[in-house]
Amino acid sequence: MKRVPPNREAYFDLVKRLKKRYSQKVCLAPYPDHVSNIVSAHTLSVGAMLRPISRKGNVYHWKSDMFADYRESLIELKLNGLKNVSTFNGFCEKHDRELFSSIENEIFLCKYNQLFLYAYRAVAKEFYLKRKQLDSFPKIEEIAKVKNWNNSDEYEYSDEAILHYYGILKGVEEIEQFKEKLDLILLNGEFRRIITWIFPFNKSPGLVCNSVYAPDFDFKGNYLQLFEDFGNNLNNLMVTILPYHSGGFALFSYLDTCAEGPAELIDSLLSEADFTSAIVWLVTCYFENIAFSPDWLESLSEDTQNIIRNRFKRNFLFNDKNNITLLKDNPLDLDDWEFGEPFKV
Numbered sequence: 001m002k003r004v005p006p007n008r009e010a011y012f013d014l015v016k017r018l019k020k021r022y023s024q025k026v027c028l029a030p031y032p033d034h035v036s037n038i039v040s041a042h043t044l045s046v047g048a049m050l051r052p053i054s055r056k057g058n059v060y061h062w063k064s065d066m067f068a069d070y071r072e073s074l075i076e077l078k079l080n081g082l083k084n085v086s087t088f089n090g091f092c093e094k095h096d097r098e099l100f101s102s103i104e105n106e107i108f109l110c111k112y113n114q115l116f117l118y119a120y121r122a123v124a125k126e127f128y129l130k131r132k133q134l135d136s137f138p139k140i141e142e143i144a145k146v147k148n149w150n151n152s153d154e155y156e157y158s159d160e161a162i163l164h165y166y167g168i169l170k171g172v173e174e175i176e177q178f179k180e181k182l183d184l185i186l187l188n189g190e191f192r193r194i195i196t197w198i199f200p201f202n203k204s205p206g207l208v209c210n211s212v213y214a215p216d217f218d219f220k221g222n223y224l225q226l227f228e229d230f231g232n233n234l235n236n237l238m239v240t241i242l243p244y245h246s247g248g249f250a251l252f253s254y255l256d257t258c259a260e261g262p263a264e265l266i267d268s269l270l271s272e273a274d275f276t277s278a279i280v281w282l283v284t285c286y287f288e289n290i291a292f293s294p295d296w297l298e299s300l301s302e303d304t305q306n307i308i309r310n311r312f313k314r315n316f317l318f319n320d321k322n323n324i325t326l327l328k329d330n331p332l333d334l335d336d337w338e339f340g341e342p343f344k345v
């Protein structure tokens, strides 16, 4: 599905504005008292999420090989040491420690502030990544050099590149506006404004994740939000899967005023007969910030492993998610994680 091509003048204005804003490396916490040290922060908590599903200090996570011969080999799910999994440099040392203390150091009790913090961390990481994506887009001078353009009058991005760049810009602006809403909730302590559906299960999860996306199609193939309209801000769903004792929780959260899309996706999930296959498929199709349990992944049939590995890779490399039948045609038939009754808080 193609979005409407941009107004070029507006597009260049936006580029200028955002470039200026994003030229500094800062802590993403909405407080004034930062310390200078920006730390490498885990978004998948080592103690609460990764260690419980690990084997000899390893989990399956993506690993890139920039010298791979084929595009398909650029990314593979491989065994990784916990220290290298899912880190980003988005918070100063003080705020990383203080802000997330109640999910890093306290027992998970489905408290409003804990549910908020999982959602917030997913959004902060997405904001950080989208901004990086924007920063790494090649400058026109760099392209000119590659293309051997001699005359600066010839300098022009292709329409495809413009559309791509506009998509990135739009993505940055959207996630930034959304993060600003969550920042206000954080500052005012209004954690109940995050609505969360909690899916408890009794078996150890086969994967953990902490991510955010704008739901496009549900499990029946219904279209949920106007992706083709650039003027429309998309609503986000935050998804976290974490172990707890011998089982765990899948958390699906959205902001009360941004429910349209996320709420319908959750409704559609609730009507699925097999939560395990539906949730694992959703996560594999849409998210990159995942770690798989080695024991669980390797226990699956080779066919099933390949389905998961290939879908994960496609999501990563080809970004071909906007597909009406993606969730509907779920090919997985997994052993049940023994889900209990989901409930909303």
Ligand SMILES: [Zn+2]
Binding pocket: 027, 028, 029, 033, 034, 035, 091, 092, 093, 094, 095, 096
């Ligand atoms: Zn800070």
